[in-house]
Amino acid sequence: MEAGMMSDKLTLVVGATTNPTRYAYFAAGRLSAAGVPFIPIGVKTGELFGEEIIDLRTKPDLENIHTITLYIGPGNQVEWIDYLIGLAPKRIIFNPGTENPVFFQKAKAKGIEVLQACTLVMLSTDQY
Structure with a gap:
């Protein structure tokens, strides 16, 4: 898939961090390199590949989110589930270690x- 075809898949990176050893950091870098627009959001501050990390605790009103990719574990998801579902994304990717059956079912129901x-x-396999 060409990068231009992915430009409509605005992605919310939940659990964004400037720590280069974290998967959320790698994902933001790969999205950026692939030309996929992304919004980093989390409780950390800083800039990630030219995008300022938004404070998740403010539950900002975001629009046109295509994909939410999760990098926070189930124990830290509880207070954000309804907020994230309320953003009405087309899909949510539960990365390894973020699987949450309750969140999963609530999202599917919507x-x-x-x-x-x-x-x-x-x-990396052009399935994004």
């Missing part, structure tokens, strides 16, 4: 595609 997958693998 007609959101849910995937237990790895954003990095999906990008």
Whole structure:
């Protein structure tokens, strides 16, 4: 898939961090390199590949989110589930270690595609 074809897949990277050893950091870098627009959001501050990390605690009103890719574990998801579902994404990717059956079912019930997958693998195999 060409990068231009992915430009309509605005992706919310939940759990964004400037720590280069974290998967959320790698994912933001890969999205950026692939030409996929992304919004980093989390409780950390800083800039990630030219995008300022938005404070998740403010539950900002975001629009046109195509994909939410999760990098926070189930124990840290509880207070954000309804907020994230309320953004009405087309899909939510539960990366390894973020699987949450409650969140999964709530999202599915709202007609959101849910995937237990790895954003990095999906990008590297043109399945994003």
